Amino acid sequence: MEPKVQHEAVDAYEALVQFLYRAPIGLAQTSLDGTVDMLNPMASRLLMPLATAQGLDNLFDVLAPVAPHLASMVEAFLEPSGMICEGLRLPVGVPHAASGSLQVLALNLMKLDPERLMATVADATFEVQREQEVLSRRLRNAARTDNLTRMPNREAVRDALQHLLAQPVSDVGFAVLTLNCDRFRQLNDSLGQAVGDHLLMHMADRLRGALRPALGRIEPGTQAGQLAARTGGDEFVVLLDGLRGRADAERIALRLLDALAHPYLVDGHDIVCGASVGLAWSQDDPEIALREPDDVLRDAGIAMVEAKRAGGNRHVVFAPSMRERAARRAGIEAELRQALVEEQLFVVYQPVVRLLPCGGVDYAAGVEALVRWRHPVRGIVPPIDFIEVAEECGLIGMLGDFVLERACRDFLDWRARLGDRAPGLMAVNLSRAQLAQPGWIDGVRRILRDTGMPPGCLQLEVTESLAAQDQDIQQRLHDLKALGIQLALDDFGTGYSSLSSLHLLPVDTVKIDRSFVCQADTSAHHRVLIEATVKVARSLGMTTVAEGIETQSQLDVVRNHLCDKVQGYFYSRPLPAPELLAWLATHDAEVH
Numbered sequence: 001m002e003p004k005v006q007h008e009a010v011d012a013y014e015a016l017v018q019f020l021y022r023a024p025i026g027l028a029q030t031s032l033d034g035t036v037d038m039l040n041p042m043a044s045r046l047l048m049p050l051a052t053a054q055g056l057d058n059l060f061d062v063l064a065p066v067a068p069h070l071a072s073m074v075e076a077f078l079e080p081s082g083m084i085c086e087g088l089r090l091p092v093g094v095p096h097a098a099s100g101s102l103q104v105l106a107l108n109l110m111k112l113d114p115e116r117l118m119a120t121v122a123d124a125t126f127e128v129q130r131e132q133e134v135l136s137r138r139l140r141n142a143a144r145t146d147n148l149t150r151m152p153n154r155e156a157v158r159d160a161l162q163h164l165l166a167q168p169v170s171d172v173g174f175a176v177l178t179l180n181c182d183r184f185r186q187l188n189d190s191l192g193q194a195v196g197d198h199l200l201m202h203m204a205d206r207l208r209g210a211l212r213p214a215l216g217r218i219e220p221g222t223q224a225g226q227l228a229a230r231t232g233g234d235e236f237v238v239l240l241d242g243l244r245g246r247a248d249a250e251r252i253a254l255r256l257l258d259a260l261a262h263p264y265l266v267d268g269h270d271i272v273c274g275a276s277v278g279l280a281w282s283q284d285d286p287e288i289a290l291r292e293p294d295d296v297l298r299d300a301g302i303a304m305v306e307a308k309r310a311g312g313n314r315h316v317v318f319a320p321s322m323r324e325r326a327a328r329r330a331g332i333e334a335e336l337r338q339a340l341v342e343e344q345l346f347v348v349y350q351p352v353v354r355l356l357p358c359g360g361v362d363y364a365a366g367v368e369a370l371v372r373w374r375h376p377v378r379g380i381v382p383p384i385d386f387i388e389v390a391e392e393c394g395l396i397g398m399l400g401d402f403v404l405e406r407a408c409r410d411f412l413d414w415r416a417r418l419g420d421r422a423p424g425l426m427a428v429n430l431s432r433a434q435l436a437q438p439g440w441i442d443g444v445r446r447i448l449r450d451t452g453m454p455p456g457c458l459q460l461e462v463t464e465s466l467a468a469q470d471q472d473i474q475q476r477l478h479d480l481k482a483l484g485i486q487l488a489l490d491d492f493g494t495g496y497s498s499l500s501s502l503h504l505l506p507v508d509t510v511k512i513d514r515s516f517v518c519q520a521d522t523s524a525h526h527r528v529l530i531e532a533t534v535k536v537a538r539s540l541g542m543t544t545v546a547e548g549i550e551t552q553s554q555l556d557v558v559r560n561h562l563c564d565k566v567q568g569y570f571y572s573r574p575l576p577a578p579e580l581l582a583w584l585a586t587h588d589a590e591v592h
Contacts, residue, residue, distance in 0.1 A: 026121030029112075032074060034060030037116070046105055046121050049094045059119060063107070066090040070109065077111060084109045084117075089124060096125045104128045146230040148197055149204035154231040154297075160239055161293035164282075173283040175249035177238040178300040179207075179256065179275045182312035184234035189436040190472040191269055198266045199273065200234060207236060210259035211252070237297065246281040246317065253277050253315040261313060274313035278303030281317065302326045305392065333393045335375070336386055340398060344374050347406045348574035351583065352427065352545060352567045355559050363587040365565055366425030366459070369407035370574050371399060397433035401443065404428050408453040410577050417581070421588055427459040427488060432466055435476045445483060455484030459509065463490050477506045488545070492533065499536045510537045512563070514548025521553035531561045538562070 026043030030036050035058055039047075050062050060071045067090055077084045085107065092103040106124035111117055144156040152160075164174050181187075181203070188196035207228045227239040238256065240249055257277060264271045280300040282288045288296075303318035305326065310316065339345055347369050354365035373381040390396040407428050414422040434440055448455055460480060466473055477487055488509035489502075502510070512533055519526040530546070537544045546558040549568030558566060572583055 026119075028059055028119040028121065030059045030117045030119065032115060032117060034058045034071060034074075034117075043119075043121050046123060049092050049103070050090075059117075063090065066092070067107065074109070074111070074117065079111065080114050081111050084111055089128070096123075101125060101129060149201055149230045151204055151208075151236075152227060152229040154229070154237075157227065157229045157231060157237050157239065157297070158293040160227050161296055164239070164241060165289065165291060165293065165296070169289065172242050172244055173246075173281060174239065174241040175243060175246070175252075175282070176280045176296050176300040177240070177249070177253055177256070177315075178231075178278045178280075178297070178304040179236040179238065179260070180304050180308070181234040182274045182276055182308065184273060186432060186436045186472075187271060187273060188234075189438055191271075195267050195269060195271075196234075199264060199271060200230070202264050202266060203236070203260060203273075203275075204228075204230060206259045206262075207238065207256060210256050211238065231297075237300070246279075246283065249279055249281055250315065250317070253279055257313065257315060276304050276307035276312045277315035278305070278307055279315055279317045284318070299323070308392070309388075329389050329392070332386055332389045333395070336373070336390060336393075336395055336399075339373055339375070340395070340402065344376065345399070345402060346372055346374060346576065347403055347410065348372050348576050349407075349410075349423075349580045350567055350574040351423070351572045351580070352425070352565050353571050354565050355563065363571075364421060364423050364584060366427060367423045367580065368427040368461075368567065368574075369403055369429075371403050372574075391431065391433070394433065396431045397437055397440075400429070400431050400434045401447075404444070405447050405451065408447055408451040408458065411457065412452055413577075414581065418584065421584065423584070425457055425459055425486070426453075427461055429461045429490065432473070435462070435466070435473050441476065441479045441483075444480065444485070448483070456486065459486040459488050461488040461490040461511065462507075474506065481506050491547075499532060502536055502542075503540050507542065509543045509545060511545045511547055512558075514568070517546050517548045517554055517558065517568075518550070520546075520557040521551065527557060527561070530558060530563070534561050534563055 021041060023040055023042055026046045027038075027040045028036055028043045028047075029038040036056060039056060044056060047056055047059075047062050050065060052061070054061060056062055063070055067088060070085075073084055088107040088109075090105040090107055092105060094103055095101070096103040102125075104124045106122045106127070108120045109117060110119075144153055144159070145151070146153045161176070184196065184199070187199065211226050211228055226241070229237050229239075231237050238252075240252060243249055257275060261272075261274045264273065278300045280296055280303060282296075285291065285299075299318045299322075302322045303316045306322055307314050307316040348371075349367040349369055351363060352366040352368060354362035356362060371383060371387075373383075373386055375381050387396070390399050407426050411423070411426040437443075447453070448458070462473075462477065481487060486509065487507045488511055489505060489507045490511045491513045492510045510533060512530055516526045516529055520530055534544050543564040545565040545567060546554075546563045547567055549555050549558070549566045549570045551570060554568075555566060555570060575583055
């Protein structure tokens with residue numbers, strides 16, 4: 001070899017040795033059985049914490065505690081050369097000198113030829129830390145994001161509120177708006193969860209779209225911030241910061257209500273679904289700095305419930321007096337749940353009397369079933385104190401089903417006892433929750449079968465406002481009619497329908513509301529309304545019942561207008577089953 005060529009070869013070899021010596025990555029060449037032929041200083045330093053008494057003579061032995069499968073991987077790799085494993089993470093189990101975290105190595109193992117292996121070893125501790133931080137950040141973001149709408153969730157709202165509550169008191173304030181759909185449960189039950197989910201996504205888009213223009217309309221010079229979030233189900237929360245006054249927050253609430261009230265086209269369905277909004281304004285609370293985020297969210301939620309109680313599609317500003325009412329309702333809800341379990345509820349029956357053409361009456365025409373609550377401490381709780389709470393907390397369906405089944409069983413018991421002298425018809429009120437509940441018609445069918453109740457002797461009563469405004473509810477009513485059950489339109493004259501649309505409703509009986517009957521003997525206007533209702537109902541083959549008869553003069557008016565049946569305290573208050581049987585026995589001897 002020429003001296004010059006030989007010199008260049010020596011220089012190249014020395015450069016290679018220097019590279020191996022100074023390389024910031026560990027390099028190791030081994031035979032196929034792991035015996036080390038060459039190990040650079042970085043590899044020695046990185047692998048030393050894993051070395052045992054035999055030292056670094058065999059790579060497979062050194063890595064056996066953290067990678068026991070390396071030898072089998074090499075044996076299974078049949079190609080003459082190629083990558084056997086890449087980026088294999090190896091926990092060393094000792095603290096990293098710089099970070100203090102447990103050190104992690106990254107191993108690449110390559111087959112150079114049929115007899116040699118090349119391994120690279122690198123310190124991957126910081127890379128693993130970065131990956132963990134990115135993963136942790138993503139998990140935190142995911143934990144603070146609603147999966148359906150991609151809005152922030154309740155946890156994000158709580159964090160933002162915590163920040164607002166920690167700010168020093170100033171002349172600007174913040175508002176918390178809690179929004180809840182007015183009819184979402186019914187829509188979700190009748191149209192299905194997929195439609196409900198799509199509706200929520202549309203509502204989220206409208207909230208985001210309406211907020212920015214709304215913030216642009218507040219007082220000039222105010223720096224306002226906002227956060228819109230979905231906190232669960234059909235509930236949204238909007239935080240508004242940097243407002244000069246509560247009036248700004250109320251204007252934004254109205255704008256959001258208007259945006260949500262417009263019809264939606266969802267999966268081929270035209271849907272109208274407004275919202276109720278509760279507003280908590282920070283400057284109204286002198287102790288706001290002492291509040292926790294959940295306290296403020298609770299106050300806004302209480303105001304939202306008040307908006308629903310007022311009819312929905314409106315906003316209500318929180319006032320401290322609302323807390324006491326909410327606590328009372330919460331107490332009633334808890335006790336009512338216990339009452340259903342402990343059978344504190346019972347059913348009473350108010351007679352419905354048929355007016356006969358001869359001037360007599362048929363006292364056994366029928367009864368209406370009404371629920372009562374025998375509280376262990378407070379005694380008999382009137383329905384006005386718990387029916388509305390049952391509707392708000394979702395217990396009304398369970399309560400209504402209890403009344404329906406108990407009434408049917410009592411009816412069959414009376415028939416067995418009294419025969420032809422038993423009431424001929426059992427009337428039971430229905431709630432929207434029952435009619436909207438999937439599979440509820442099958443439940444009615446089961447009750448009829450289990451109790452032996454003749455369908456034609458059962459009259460289910462739905463309020464006029466419920467029957468008139470919802471096509472899905474009307475379909476459920478048609479399904480009930482198909483079972484042979486009679487249907488009654490309750491509280492007629494107080495809802496949305498009119499005499500001209502009465503023929504569209506699948507009912508057999510119209511019950512004239514007591515608000516008309518109580519003025520029938522003193523108001524010509526109310527007498528005309530009663531007369532018109534009876535005439536239209538008769539022309540459609542429907543019967544009529546006048547509710548709330550309390551005096552002889554009221555009875556005379558509805559009789560003169562040919563009303564078919566009456567009920568009210570003039571004849572009897574609602575009675576427990578034993579007292580009803582005694583009432584029937586007392587009147588059985590009278591001329592019918």
